[in-house]
Amino acid sequence: MRAGQHARHRARRAIARTGTDPWGPLTLPAFGALGRALSHRDARIFFSASLTAWTGLWMHRIAVMWLAWELTGSAFWVGMVAFCDLAPAVVFSPIAGAVADRMDRVRLTMIAQGVIGAQAGCIALLVATGNIGIEILLVFEVIGGIAASFAQPARQALMPGLVPRADLPAAVAANSLAFNVARFLGPAMAGPMIAFGGVVPALLCNMVAYAIASASLLTMRVDPAHRQGHKPEASLLAETVEGMRYAASHPGIGPILIFAGITAILLRGVQEVLPPYVDRLFGQGAPGLALLTASIGVGALVGGLWVASRGRLEGTTRLAVVGVTLQAGVAAAFVATGNFAFAVLCGALYGACATMHGISVQTLCQSAALTRMRGRTLALWGLITRACPALGALILGTAGELFGMRVPTVVAAALAFLVCIWAVTRMRAWAKELENPQ
Secondary structure, three states, X not given: OHHHHHHHHHHHHHHHXXXXXXXXXXXXXXXXXXXXXXXXXXXXXXXXXXXXXXXXXXXXXXXXXHHHHHHXXXXXXXXXXXHHHHOOHHHHXXXXXXXXXXXXHHHHHHHHHHHHHHHHHHHHHHHHOOOOOHHHHHHHHHHHHHHHHHHHHHHHHHHHHOOOHHHHHHHHHXXXXXXXXXXXXXXXXXXXXXXXXXXXXXXXXXXXXXXXXXXXXHHOOOOHHHHEOOOOOOOHHHHHXXXXXXXXXXXXXXXXXXXXXXXXXXXXXXXXXXXXXXXXXXXXXXXXXXXXXHHHHHHHHHHHHHHHHOOOOOOHHHHHHHHHHHHHHHHHHHHOOOOHHHHHHHHHHHHHHHHHHHHHHHHHHHHHOOHHHXXXXXXXXXXXXXXXXXXXXXXXXXXHHHHOOHHHHHHHHHHHHHHHHHHHHHHHHHHHHHOOOO
């Protein structure tokens, strides 16, 4: 408590001395700050709601992937399901960021999460009545993807209103950890559920989870300065374009987002089309899919805890690059074996590397972006985390039908490694802009 007060006093003195934006550049706290971030009532409600919703989300993802595989037996259509869920971010994430920067973010989050819950309920009803087809499933996944594109920047932009400035980087890490705990819990619950009761119970769990998460937002007391975006300064389109120009012209944010986007296309598609790997390479069913997905979640959780424990912003750019480099090697090793136990181990390492990269990039963007641009900057990060894996899944699923799953995965990993070599040559210049923002 006293350490937190001292940190806030130092921050206030720095603000008074420099005249900088009080929610401007951030510093990464020590691991103990995770406890301080979670000591705030509204933060606990927020992260509990996040954990609940994301657990339902991962149950939903396992269910729809397996449903697509059962309906078609095609890696292409499994990739299309992932594509339809994630690709709407290409169009809607930049717009959603501008919307989140100009309206009540709690209300926007509740509306978007309500749509996601309704979408899950509709799919469950169609499956239960025998009226589902792959085309209908794709339509509903597009609807859910659009809603998620609006929920992401609105939720992320609320965090500065839940914790003191000194605890914000820890809150970012805690948010990522909640996602990765859910990535373990969701598949662990969905696998046996699907094996014994089909996909309908898992889909209904997602509907209930999002209803609970939305209702919990009503109990939060968010700082009005961070709950309500700024008054419109121009048209929605103009503000959307302004946000994209800001990120593109920033000497640190632009390059790190481009690097993250390219490598996400090449590597992140693997976890979006797991059923063909599980079935064709390892001869496993739905429980095997759940185990592999859960192993990725466990690895991501461990990797996230390690990043949070570093206690400094310095070196975060290097970590973002090294994480992807290691992930490329793990992805190649994953398909080089027919041993499922080794594949599960690779899944855990894959998750750890992906989370090291993801938390690092998000923290750097939170730190370097101007306050008035933070929602739009985070929306672009959301676009990368959703649209790029979608494109990668579509490419990988299509190539998998033609060449099998091993060769396309190895080629993608090799290309990602080449991109990482380029990033290493630019890493110091990026770090200068991202880790020491003016």
